[in-house]
Ligand SMILES: O=C(O)CCC(=O)C(=O)O
């Protein structure tokens with residue numbers, strides 16, 4: 125099987141890196157090639173819910189399945205298929221680009237598939253609490269073909285200074301990549317009216333925080 129070509133653009137990182145530099149968040153359409161997104165969608169489609177886990181909120185020490193706060197199914201991504209391996213390599217290239225251009229000192233990247241069944245949501249939250257997490261940048265890649273008005277499941281991003289102010293609502297469109305500073309931007313996933321697939325991930329620094337390692341893998 126020939127290798128998956130992850131990007132179509134010659135300069136895939138320019139927009140996301142300059143957005144993060146200028147405002148701390150970024151929404152980029154067609155970040156990956158269709159070939160890449162189709163291969164990832166095929167991978168997650170083959171995963172039955174019984175091979176995923178109902179996501180919990182919080183750290184491993186107080187792990188609990190808090191279905192009142194979020195109700196997606198997740199599976200952490202290892203490089204065990206050509207698509208997952210190509211995805212992790214591409215995100216590692218993006219990580220190095222952030223380090224080269226913005227000196228972020230990002231050490232690694234971890235990501236999970238997420239499935240929101242009809243009726244699933246994720247309440248407003250931040251992905252990292254100041255001084256309590258290694259997570260610096262959050263990423264979400266959306267995999268859904270033909271998402272339409274009325275299908276719900278929008279990502280809502282809120283202002284870093286006033287969390288009652290919405291920065292925008294974004295459908296989980298195939299190939300769209302959201303990136304934002306993990307500690308700064310509250311966000312939520314509105315109730316999905318059909319199955320919604322994505323890959324959520326985090327670029328992390330290597331500080332050990334009170335001898336614990338993020339997150340609740
Ligand atoms: O899927 C999304 O749009 C956001 C998911 C999210 O906030 C998370 O997994 O922490």
Ligand SMILES: [Fe+2]
Nearest residue numbers: 249250251311
């Ligand atoms: Fe989040």
